[in-house]
Amino acid sequence: MFDFLGIPPQALFGQLLLGLINGSFYAMLSLGLAVIFGLLNIINFTHGAQYMMGAFGAYFLLQYLGLSYWWALVISPLVVGLTGVIVERLMLKHLYKLDHLYGLLLTFGLALITEGLFRNEFGSSGQPYRIPEQLLGGNNLGFMFLPNYRAWVVVASLTVCLATWYVIERTKLGSYLRAATENPTLVQAFGINVPRMITLTYGFGVALAGFAGVLAAPIYQVAPQMGSNLIIVVFAVVVIGGMGSIMGSILTGFGLGVIEGLTKVFYPEASNTVIFVIMALVLLVKPAGLFGRTT
Amino acid sequence: MVSPGYTIGSATTTSATPRHQVIAFIGMAVFFLVAPFFIYPVFLMKALCFALFACAFNLLIGYVGLLSFGHAMFLGSAGYISAHAAKVWGFPPELAILSGTATAAALGLISGALAIRRQGIYFAMITLALAQMIYFFCLQAKFTGGEDGIQQVPRGVLFGFIDLRNDLTMYFVVLAIFLAGFLLIFRIIHSPFGQILKAIRENEPRAISLGYKTDHYKLIAFVLSATLAGLAGSTKAIVFQLASLTDVNWPMSGEVVLITLLGGLGTIFGPVVGAFVLISLEHYLAQLGAWVTIVQGIIFVICVLTFRRGIVGEIARLIKRPL
DSSP: OOOBTTBOHHHHHHHHHHHHHHHHHHHHHHHHHHHHHHHHOOOOTTHHHHHHHHHHHHHHHHHHHOOOHHHHHHHHHHHHHHHHHHHHHHTGGGSTTBOHHHHHHHHHHHHHHHHHHHHHHHOSSOBOOOOOGGGOSEEEOSSSEEEHHHHHHHHHHHHHHHHHHHHHHHSHHHHHHHHHHHOHHHHHHTTOOHHHHHHHHHHHHHHHHHHHHHHHTTTSOBOTTHHHHHHHHHHHHHHHHOTTOHHHHHHHHHHHHHHHHHHHHHOGGGTTTHHHHHHHHHHHHOTTOTTOOOO | OOOTTBOTTTTOOOOSOOHHHHHHHHHHHHHHHHGGGTSOHHHHHHHHHHHHHHHHHHHHHHHTOOOOSOTHHHHHHHHHHHHHHHHTSOOOHHHHHHHHHHHHHHHHHHHHHHHTTSOHHHHHHHHHHHHHHHHHHHHHOTTTTGGGOBOOOOOOEETTTEETTSHHHHHHHHHHHHHHHHHHHHHHHHSHHHHHHHHHHHOHHHHHHTTOOHHHHHHHHHHHHHHHHHHHHHHHHHHHTOBOGGGGSHHHHHHHHHHHHHHOTTOSSHHHHHHHHHHHHHHHHGGGTTHHHHHHHHHHHHHHHHOTTHHHHHHHHHTTSOO
């Protein structure tokens, strides 16, 4: 076997895979944020809490209804998305005419409430969630051991991200969505129900967070605070990528996950902060973000 | 979707110091002079530190329209430096507080220069991310004591003859610091500099077209706000003889937003009222654990949906004068 700068390949590729996994979550969450921001002009601070709700959804379904991981993968995002639709109808829709910052404050408040309620019920310790039988075990690739579940997470996340990109950039529905992002009044004048589209977009973005939560449940422990630290990193990812482009969000998410993984190998002390440092550098060089449009 | 109908903190616009604001200020000062004889001074000191912190935050959101979601980094890092200076270096309290405040100013200069490169929501996300970076730094650095923080910081003897171990003496020192900070902000807001800040808040492109280098003004305002937040943090560390991760973590950044929102964004007295209301509330809810977070969240939601002017903003509307 070869050594790379004195790092054993198992450690290098192991961290690379972990980085890719983290990148999958960054990509899915920043994608959801970008889709919501595009149409609603709101930064959804509740995104982390909704990701946590997705994971808890999977846990509840297994614990109380005996429904497997695969059912959870469908039902949990739908339920989380539905709560998103309710929140949009009851609260967010009153804020569109105000300063965008109020949307941030409201969703921050909702995140506090959600996290507080779950912490009241489950404490700060995590609940374990086991990997589904079909994805147990793994393959030895010669240079590293690849657990099946981790491979599945990367593939599932890539599929969902690319499907979202396809729908938004290549279908008629997506063209309505992009048009409404540019000029909602005009699109409404063409007889398209823009308010309903906004509601469903928010629901979709939130469901994406819930889906990420279900994927995360067997990897990380299902804990009330699992979303709050993640969401701040995702904000930095969004600043780095800029929210102008869907593909940009996906690429930035995966790329930064990998960079973070590599940092863990070469300079572990900085692994928590490397994304924030990159954000600072990007702000110096290209303030609009790597894929952003200057506004 | 976007109309400029209601910008954050557009409640006050007058320039000269109106008489009712002076009256309100005297009322506030008298209340604080008498209060420690009726209310537990340690509680009052906590509220005053948070009030100064919120006033500093309000200078940005209320008068420049910049929402910083990372102000905990100034409060917390200043607290650490001030505690470290007093405990390890054996600095007297005035120098400890000064070094903490200077640290916050320097941090404000660096983070401000980065954050003002973007506006609006991005500004909030950038400040939040930078603050999280500082949090991780404080978590890992040796001198901060990690999860334990810096404990048993000596209060010391101010200027060599004022012994701060007495709570009442400490209280009047904190009050003096708070009033100095408050008056400075009061002065800034009513100065020509403050008028330009408001112009940037209302319409930045127009301020630029009038020839103002808005980035300079935003950066100066950011540094001022960071410095005063640092002053609050340094003082807090000396008062409670403790610097911990709580003060530098993101919920603290959220808390100062909530205090200011509840009291009234862009009102001079709002942050003070908000701090007293919220700190009292947390005092009574403390034994309920996670409910504190839930109640904070609920207040956020109610304020944003139905109570955007905040307590002082509503009073100002009733008496038809800016407060």
